[in-house]
Amino acid sequence: MNISPRTPATPPSVVAQIGRLPELKMPEIKALWQKLFGADTPNYNRPFLERRIAYRLQEVEFRKVDAKLLERNQRRIAALLETGKVEKSDRDTRPAAGTVLTREYRDVEYCVVATADGQYEFNGRMYPSLSMIAREITGTRWSGPLFFGLKGPAKPEVSTRKGLRR
Incomplete structure (x- = not known):
């Protein structure tokens, strides 16, 4: 179940999906919960369900591995092992x-x-x-x-x- 309209080339962003949660009817919320968690909703508290769904949507989207992050972390670990400290210039904001x-x-x-x-x-x-x-x-x-x-x-x-x- 998609919670926002989309074209095949542009899936809705996580932000857009989360933004549309308040517009969904309760049966759609329950169906989305079933899809994301593989179980029936634990209760009928809509704010609770929306927050948990929003969190899960972010978890699914941002669980993907960032190769650049892994590379930076490997450099930082090597520097830490070699010098005992992380260089200021290697800190990542x-x-x-x-x-x-x-x-x-x-x-x-x-x-x-x-x-x-x-x-x-x-x-x-x-x-x-x-x-x-x-x-x-x-x-x-x-x-x-x-x-x-x-x-x-x-x-x-x-x-x-x-x-x-x-």
Whole structure:
């Protein structure tokens, strides 16, 4: 059972599927539960069922293996074994697939979903970087990870002399 209309070439995104859950009738919710969990619904509490279905849809979609993530993790493990620490430059600010990033900007809340292929879904479109989304929202160039709070602003280095900053 599909919970949103689609064409054969473009399956509905997980975000779209989850967004349509409140529109489904209870028999459709039960049928979707049966499909996803292989059992009858445990109760008739609709908010509970919708939350569990939304979680399962994300689990199914984002369970796919990300080759780039595996490669980065192998490099990080090798560096950790060799030096005993992970280099700062090798730290990854890319969120895990399925992560929903939310940012309020000028009294408007914006939501972005990280996808399994390393892209980001925003307003029904795919973007290769958070910086492109931040630029679309603000109209100016921003560091996407900084704009969405994945990393903090650079801290100025403190000189060895008291109170002096470089």
